[in-house]
Amino acid sequence: MKTQTELAYDKHERWLEIVKTFGNIKDTEAEDLVQTMYLLLIKNTQKGIDFTYGENDVNYWYIFKILKGLHIDLIRKKSKVKLIELDGVDVTQEETVNYEAKYLEVQAALKDMYWYDAKVYKIIEEGESVSELSRKTNISYYSLYNTFRRVKEKLKQYL
Numbered sequence: 001m002k003t004q005t006e007l008a009y010d011k012h013e014r015w016l017e018i019v020k021t022f023g024n025i026k027d028t029e030a031e032d033l034v035q036t037m038y039l040l041l042i043k044n045t046q047k048g049i050d051f052t053y054g055e056n057d058v059n060y061w062y063i064f065k066i067l068k069g070l071h072i073d074l075i076r077k078k079s080k081v082k083l084i085e086l087d088g089v090d091v092t093q094e095e096t097v098n099y100e101a102k103y104l105e106v107q108a109a110l111k112d113m114y115w116y117d118a119k120v121y122k123i124i125e126e127g128e129s130v131s132e133l134s135r136k137t138n139i140s141y142y143s144l145y146n147t148f149r150r151v152k153e154k155l156k157q158y159l
Helices: 004-010 013-022 028-048 060-080 099-112 115-125 130-137 141-155
Strands: none
Touching: 004 028, 013 028, 013 060, 028 060, 060 130, 099 115, 099 141, 115 130, 115 141
């Protein structure tokens, strides 16, 4: 007996056709949306959601709603991305970055900073949240946050 996701996969071409009817979508994007839909179906079946009719058919409306939602999410993401034209830009030039030297510059800059600023930065970078550090030290959240932000901006100059 096939699983629910396998039943849905049997109609793979149908799902691609449905996604392409949404318009303004490339073939690769349609394939990605359908693959994402399969992942969501697997998660939903693990939660106990049954999207089949009987033993051999799937709920087209349920899958359509998932695909439509994924398509809308894709459109939103596309609207936030700004495309930059590369006409006339030579992209064959490689810029090599010496990461070890950059790391050493950042470490030297941290050593030259006031000890409090460097300590706050290191503690937060190691995974301690600002709110946890504030509770433990009784130092204002905003003071710690602003210190961390200020140090981070200074260190960005070295990168």
